[in-house]
Amino acid sequence: MKPLRGTKDILPDEIIVWQYVYSIAYEILTLYNYKEIRTPLLENTILFNRSIGNYTDIVNKEMYSFLDQGERNISLRPEGTASIARAFISNKLYLRKKINRLWYLGAMFRYERPQKGRQRQFHQLGIECIGSPNPIADVEVIRLATKILKALKCLEYKLEINSIGNIEERNLYQTQLINYLNKYKYELDISSQNQLKTNPLRILDSKNSKTQEILWEGPKLKDFLKSKSLDHFNEICNHLNSLNISYEINEYLVRGLDYYNYTAFEIKEQSLGSQNTICGGGRYDQLIQQLGGPKTPSVGWAIGIERLVIITQNQLKIQQDNKKIYIAVQIQSNKIRNQIWDIIKTLEELKINFELDLSHSSLHKQIKQANQISAKICFIIGEEEIKNEYITVKWLQTGTQQKIKLNKLKNYLIYLKNGI
Numbered sequence: 001m002k003p004l005r006g007t008k009d010i011l012p013d014e015i016i017v018w019q020y021v022y023s024i025a026y027e028i029l030t031l032y033n034y035k036e037i038r039t040p041l042l043e044n045t046i047l048f049n050r051s052i053g054n055y056t057d058i059v060n061k062e063m064y065s066f067l068d069q070g071e072r073n074i075s076l077r078p079e080g081t082a083s084i085a086r087a088f089i090s091n092k093l094y095l096r097k098k099i100n101r102l103w104y105l106g107a108m109f110r111y112e113r114p115q116k117g118r119q120r121q122f123h124q125l126g127i128e129c130i131g132s133p134n135p136i137a138d139v140e141v142i143r144l145a146t147k148i149l150k151a152l153k154c155l156e157y158k159l160e161i162n163s164i165g166n167i168e169e170r171n172l173y174q175t176q177l178i179n180y181l182n183k184y185k186y187e188l189d190i191s192s193q194n195q196l197k198t199n200p201l202r203i204l205d206s207k208n209s210k211t212q213e214i215l216w217e218g219p220k221l222k223d224f225l226k227s228k229s230l231d232h233f234n235e236i237c238n239h240l241n242s243l244n245i246s247y248e249i250n251e252y253l254v255r256g257l258d259y260y261n262y263t264a265f266e267i268k269e270q271s272l273g274s275q276n277t278i279c280g281g282g283r284y285d286q287l288i289q290q291l292g293g294p295k296t297p298s299v300g301w302a303i304g305i306e307r308l309v310i311i312t313q314n315q316l317k318i319q320q321d322n323k324k325i326y327i328a329v330q331i332q333s334n335k336i337r338n339q340i341w342d343i344i345k346t347l348e349e350l351k352i353n354f355e356l357d358l359s360h361s362s363l364h365k366q367i368k369q370a371n372q373i374s375a376k377i378c379f380i381i382g383e384e385e386i387k388n389e390y391i392t393v394k395w396l397q398t399g400t401q402q403k404i405k406l407n408k409l410k411n412y413l414i415y416l417k418n419g420i
């Protein structure tokens with residue numbers, strides 16, 4: 001049986017890259033005092049309707065929603081920010097700290113057409129800096145995204161940034177945009193024609209060249225921004241300049257989620273091909289209040305882990321910690337099994353990686369198995385060894401064999417430990 005379309009098993013060879021991603025994220029984010037949070041995969045559907053927005057693609061077409069046995073409307077989370085805003089409110093995190101810096105790594109679910117870098121169950125690493133309207137918070141989160149990407153050898157990235165203003169500014173602009181685009185309605189691509197009624201700002205993001213041509217001549221969002229929005233944006237740009245973080249201002253960048261204001265940004269990775277957006281984020285000053293919490297300006301981003309893993313895997317040859325010692329067993333008598341456990345306890349105590357043979361096959365086959373898992377050393381424990389209180393140590397690369405007395409084994413291993 002195969003996994004569901006758009007989902008996949010992540011096998012041990014790939015997991016080492018995931019563990020590496022987790023450890024790098026943990027290290028960098030901990031330095032900046034971000035704390036990990038894990039929220040449920042299931043939420044009330046209404047949370048996403050009220051935050052992401054009913055007319056966004058995510059809520060409109062991509063959610064995995066169902067009625068549970070208690071007739072509740074439940075959805076698998078399609079992204080992390082809404083759940084974190086909900087957790088922030090329901091756990092009253094605002095009572096503990098003025099600024100809550102949080103991060104998460106977990107599975108998200110969207111009913112999309114699966115292709116390379118696009119799945120129905122995928123994973124995001126995300127951060128949220130909750131509680132500050134300061135543009136430096138925007139810079140902090142952007143800088144963290146670039147630091148994590150760099151550390152994971154994602155080096156050909158391009159940061160695009162835009163200011164999408166506040167709701168009043170956007171509403172004014174939206175009216176003008178609709179008036180303008182209505183004149184060219186039938187020249188727009190079909191999806192933009194539909195968005196004209198439901199989510200006109202998303203048209204700015206259209207990849208259709210005719211639609212783009214029409215937009216070039218149309219009203220510009222930045223002309224509707226007042227000084228507060230512009231100052232916020234300029235301040236961010238100034239910081240990025242002095243940090244030498246290169247960016248491009250993309251006036252057409254609008255995110256597919258309704259809750260953003262002021263800052264919106266995306267990071268694209270050239271080497272990824274068509275699904276090349278690796279990180280998306282922005283400021284969301286109203287979201288928490290809108291969900292019933294106190295007014296809490298915030299900013300954050302999410303990185304798609306599957307897309308990141310493709311790059312990290314190619315760039316970094318992360319070595320699996322090879323099994324260092326294979327324990328080949330050639331004994332019949334049950335009485336002496338305890339001695340095997342004594343040897344294992346010594347290995348545990350010294351934290352030496354090992355694998356115990358379970359096959360009861362011939363010594364030849366067991367040594368073959370030891371080679372297959374790239375063990376350096378094979379311990380051979382047979383009747384003869386146990387009777388005379390020693391084990392045979394076979395170095396697999398050279399074939400050299402040594403007899404080591406059991407009472408000397410620990411010292412021998414301490415001596416060897418760094419060399420294996």
Ligand code: ATP
Nearest residue numbers: 112117118119122256277278279280302303304307
């Ligand atoms: P895209 O334009 O690629 O659909 P998006 O704007 O829908 O991205 P966000 O909601 O901002 O994406 O999510 C942030 C990141 O999560 C994306 O940049 C991408 O790396 C990743 N991502 C989003 N959807 C998927 C998916 N279906 N499969 C794998 N990764 C995804």
Ligand code: MG
Nearest residue numbers: 057110112256
């Ligand atoms: Mg999408």
